[in-house]
Amino acid sequence: MALLEIRNLTKYFGGLAAINGVDMNINESEILGLIGPNGAGKSTLFNMVNGTDRPSSGKITFKGHDITGLPTHRIAKMGIGRTFQATTLFMNETVLENVLTGFHLRYKTELWKAFLHTPACRHEDRTCRLQAGEILEFMGLQSLKNEIARNLPHGHQRILGICLALATRPSLLLLDEPATGMHPEEMNNLVRLIKKLREGGITIVVVEHHMQAVMNLCDRLVVLNFGKKIAEGVPEEIRKNKEVIEAYLGTD
Amino acid sequence: MTGALFVQLVVNGLAIGLIYVMVASGLVLVLGIARVFNFAHGQFYMLGAYATYFLITLFEMNVLPALMIALAIGVFLGGVSYRAVFHYMRGDLLRCGAASIAISMILQQLVSIVLKPTSYGVNIAIFSQIIEIGGVTLLVGRLILIFLCLIVMSGLYYLLKCTKTGKAMRAISLDSTVASLLGINTVKIYWITLALGSGLAAIAGGAIAPLFVINSDMGSNVILIVFMVMVVGGIESLSGAVVAGILIGFLQSFGYHFLTGYAELFMFCFVAVLLIFKPRGIFGTFVKEVY
Amino acid sequence: MVLLLKRSISNNMPVKKLVPLLSALVTAVILPLIFQNPYYIQIGIMIGVNAILAMGLVMLLSTGLVTLGSAAYWAVGAYASTLLVMKMGLNFWLALLVSGFIAGIIGLGVGAVIIRLSKVAFTFVTIIIGIIITLVVGRVDFFGGWGGIVSIPKPDPIPLPFSITIDFTKRISYYYLMLFLLLLTILVSFALYKSRIGRTWKAIKLNLQLAETLGINSYLYALLAFVISAVFAGLAGSFYAHTFKTIEPETFGFWRSIYIQVYAILGGVDFYISGPIVGSIILTVLPELFRMAKEIEPIITAIILLIIVIFLPGGLLSLPEVIRNSRGLGAKENLLPALFRRNKISRSKN
Numbered sequence: 001m002a003l004l005e006i007r008n009l010t011k012y013f014g015g016l017a018a019i020n021g022v023d024m025n026i027n028e029s030e031i032l033g034l035i036g037p038n039g040a041g042k043s044t045l046f047n048m049v050n051g052t053d054r055p056s057s058g059k060i061t062f063k064g065h066d067i068t069g070l071p072t073h074r075i076a077k078m079g080i081g082r083t084f085q086a087t088t089l090f091m092n093e094t095v096l097e098n099v100l101t102g103f104h105l106r107y108k109t110e111l112w113k114a115f116l117h118t119p120a121c122r123h124e125d126r127t128c129r130l131q132a133g134e135i136l137e138f139m140g141l142q143s144l145k146n147e148i149a150r151n152l153p154h155g156h157q158r159i160l161g162i163c164l165a166l167a168t169r170p171s172l173l174l175l176d177e178p179a180t181g182m183h184p185e186e187m188n189n190l191v192r193l194i195k196k197l198r199e200g201g202i203t204i205v206v207v208e209h210h211m212q213a214v215m216n217l218c219d220r221l222v223v224l225n226f227g228k229k230i231a232e233g234v235p236e237e238i239r240k241n242k243e244v245i246e247a248y249l250g251t252d
Numbered sequence: 253m254t255g256a257l258f259v260q261l262v263v264n265g266l267a268i269g270l271i272y273v274m275v276a277s278g279l280v281l282v283l284g285i286a287r288v289f290n291f292a293h294g295q296f297y298m299l300g301a302y303a304t305y306f307l308i309t310l311f312e313m314n315v316l317p318a319l320m321i322a323l324a325i326g327v328f329l330g331g332v333s334y335r336a337v338f339h340y341m342r343g344d345l346l347r348c349g350a351a352s353i354a355i356s357m358i359l360q361q362l363v364s365i366v367l368k369p370t371s372y373g374v375n376i377a378i379f380s381q382i383i384e385i386g387g388v389t390l391l392v393g394r395l396i397l398i399f400l401c402l403i404v405m406s407g408l409y410y411l412l413k414c415t416k417t418g419k420a421m422r423a424i425s426l427d428s429t430v431a432s433l434l435g436i437n438t439v440k441i442y443w444i445t446l447a448l449g450s451g452l453a454a455i456a457g458g459a460i461a462p463l464f465v466i467n468s469d470m471g472s473n474v475i476l477i478v479f480m481v482m483v484v485g486g487i488e489s490l491s492g493a494v495v496a497g498i499l500i501g502f503l504q505s506f507g508y509h510f511l512t513g514y515a516e517l518f519m520f521c522f523v524a525v526l527l528i529f530k531p532r533g534i535f536g537t538f539v540k541e542v543y
Numbered sequence: 544m545v546l547l548l549k550r551s552i553s554n555n556m557p558v559k560k561l562v563p564l565l566s567a568l569v570t571a572v573i574l575p576l577i578f579q580n581p582y583y584i585q586i587g588i589m590i591g592v593n594a595i596l597a598m599g600l601v602m603l604l605s606t607g608l609v610t611l612g613s614a615a616y617w618a619v620g621a622y623a624s625t626l627l628v629m630k631m632g633l634n635f636w637l638a639l640l641v642s643g644f645i646a647g648i649i650g651l652g653v654g655a656v657i658i659r660l661s662k663v664a665f666t667f668v669t670i671i672i673g674i675i676i677t678l679v680v681g682r683v684d685f686f687g688g689w690g691g692i693v694s695i696p697k698p699d700p701i702p703l704p705f706s707i708t709i710d711f712t713k714r715i716s717y718y719y720l721m722l723f724l725l726l727l728t729i730l731v732s733f734a735l736y737k738s739r740i741g742r743t744w745k746a747i748k749l750n751l752q753l754a755e756t757l758g759i760n761s762y763l764y765a766l767l768a769f770v771i772s773a774v775f776a777g778l779a780g781s782f783y784a785h786t787f788k789t790i791e792p793e794t795f796g797f798w799r800s801i802y803i804q805v806y807a808i809l810g811g812v813d814f815y816i817s818g819p820i821v822g823s824i825i826l827t828v829l830p831e832l833f834r835m836a837k838e839i840e841p842i843i844t845a846i847i848l849l850i851i852v853i854f855l856p857g858g859l860l861s862l863p864e865v866i867r868n869s870r871g872l873g874a875k876e877n878l879l880p881a882l883f884r885r886n887k888i889s890r891s892k893n
Contacts, residue, residue: 104757
């Protein structure tokens with residue numbers, strides 16, 4: 001059984017089908033690339049897996065559970081994390097505070113204890129701060145931990161977005177164009193980090209336009225165009241796939 | 253209930269309802285296009301009423317020119333309020349709300365102080381005439397009111413659907429960033445919207461003046477009902493405001509006749525229940541920012 | 544909780560912040576002993592009531608929700624407490640607690656339904672609910688009708704050891720009761736804001752979608768804020784009823800809710816505790832200063848509000864920060880252009 005199964009997923013916006021009868025599987029511990037021309041529906045797909053949008057029809061199963069149409073926070077709790085196409089952070093907070101917000105799901109002490117600031121609760125606060133620091137260290141941002149998010153260079157902001165998603169301890173990570181606006185060096189760093197994450201046991205789906213990074217990074221590719229899946233396979237095959245080439249060249 | 257009574261209540265309801273529709277439409281436009289929450293909208297309505305009243309009684313103007321001037325006053329006030337205040341806080345609804353509440357308080361108090369007696373009523377010959385249609389006695393005034401509102405709303409419809417400005421307004425309500433990228437002068441449209449919306453309120457007030465008693469409270473009273481209309485219709489939907497406004501007009505007309513004292517309570521509770529089942533209003537659009 | 548205070552005092556709060564806080568507290572306590580004029584004490588009491596109401600509203604505001612119907616829960620508390628004491632013979636202190644509880648329950652019921660609406664619809668509906676409650680207590684005879692209820696009994700005396708009884712014949716006792724409730728509200732608010740509950744509220748306000756993606760159930764946390772603010776209002780209502788001895792529907796109407804919102808905005812909505820207090824002080828005292836020109840007073844208040852909203856959108860308490868920011872703009876820069884510029888730059892999202 002695949003980690004995530006998508007069956008016959010369809011999403012209409014008005015009369016337009018942004019996603020039209022898509023079937024796909026995401027297998028555990030793989031890095032899957034979701035590619036396609038702009039407007040193919042990749043972000044919409046993410047939105048539906050992550051709970052931001054409700055599918056018009058179809059079914060999404062995660063670890064055997066039906067998650068179709070569940071609210072976002074439930075899905076996050078079940079272990080799906082996500083970054084956004086537009087840099088989505090708490091801009092006026094520090095880097096550490098940003099990541100710490102993501103630790104919300106990890107807190108085990110009850111709320112009334114949080115209200116009373118019991119020792120157990122404060123101990124948990126300290127632990128979470130340490131763990132947040134560890135995430136930052138893993139991703140290479142620990143030196144910036146007291147910097148205000150807004151002041152970070154764009155590439156670092158994108159990585160911070162991934163740190164936030166990591167804070168929720170996801171088993172499946174959806175990265176929406178993480179390399180946007182990054183220069184080659186940053187991108188190589190990103191690829192390295194994503195591979196490191198996979199070694200840590202996280203399954204990753206990446207939407208990306210930078211073909212080099214995609215070919216380098218992904219075990220498998222799924223290609224969408226106009227809301228439909230037009231190809232699926234290893235990068236080598238996809239690269240030679242006629243339909244895929246047409247899709248990209250045709251939408252010039 | 254006799255057929256005649258029913259028709260009278262319907263005409264009454266339609267007249268009141270269409271007034272609410274006009275005022276609500278103004279606010280829907282301002283909120284949906286300019287993203288400004290103008291609490292003083294009710295006071296523009298009141299000023300339109302007072303202006304019309306004084307133009308008719310003191311300057312002995314005819315109704316139509318008086319209404320035109322009321323419209324102009326509303327347009328002027330709307331444009332000025334945008335330029336002077338709302339331009340700096342567009343989008344921040346709480347801040348706009350606070351500023352506009354301040355403006356509404358100032359306007360209401362000023363009118364209340366300057367014009368000492370609190371209520372005014374005027375009688376215009378043609379408006380108080382009675383006409384008989386098919387055995388039902390109706391006030392001509394109500395019919396004129398309905399006719400007037402229909403003309404104004406048709407004009408609004410034409411403006412939005414067919415003119416360039418109207419299309420620009422609709423584009424902005426969908427996505428203002430894209431609209432400005434398309435070369436639309438968004439700031440100009442914003443103050444046009446505010447001027448237009450306030451003008452609608454003012455002309456609605458003016459239309460009311462020959463028929464009902466006006467007082468300095470009428471602004472705050474109408475704005476509450478307009479909020480209800482907007483919620484029921486789906487806040488950013490113009491067609492929703494039309495349907496909801498007429499609906500609430502009927503509720504008020506029938507409610508006051510049958511329930512007198514409890515009419516208001518009934519109306520509000522009806523609205524509350526409606527919202528429980530249809531929280532987005534009748535034509536509410538899907539909103540992403542929902543808790 | 545005691546540890547929280549101790550910890551804040553030693554860690555988070557440098558002496559700089561502590562001194563003004565303590566002196567404010569001491570001042571509040573000894574003020575009525577100095578100015579024994581009952582009129583002033585009455586004003587002090589009103590400031591307290593308004594501050595509690597405003598703090599409740601700010602708590603809800605901290606999640607990003609704007610309510611214009613907060614006076615409704617104040618009314619619920621006042622009427623519930625009055626009826627409990629007058630019709631059921633309950634002890635005031637018990638009625639106080641029960642009223643707070645009732646206001647909370649009603650807040651729970653209302654909030655559960657309306658928090659799911661869009662932000663703007665939410666605000667409009669709070670207005671409607673506020674009006675409904677005012678109409679209910681105004682029209683339904685059980686609640687005294689438009690005339691309201693008069694001759695509400697004063698709070699029962701509190702027996703203390705050593706045969707001292709605190710009774711409520713003198714105005715000053717009410718003042719200290721108000722102060723107690725105010726301090727309670729402040730402590731509860733402070734504890735909440737400092738905890739991860741407060742951090743979650745902040746996250747919800749700053750970026751709802753991101754918060755949800757991080758697993759935050761925004762609905763529940765918003766509901767929590769809603770209920771707590773209703774409880775604060777309910778307690779304030781009960782206190783109000785038994786202090787002023789009469790209640791009528793007019794007092795709790797829509798304009799009251801507007802005023803409460805204005806207290807919060809005037810002080811500064813980002814200053815969760817000091818903001819509402821500052822706002823309440825100014826807007827309770829101001830009308831009293833202009834008692835003579837009773838008709839002009841609303842205009843003056845409105846003009847002040849307008850000026851603050853246009854030039855100091857962060858509220859009065861943001862003035863130090865604005866001054867600090869304007870300093871960095873060059874030698875010749877003075878405050879006024881800085882204020883203007885600050886506003887033009889804040890072209891917020893659509």
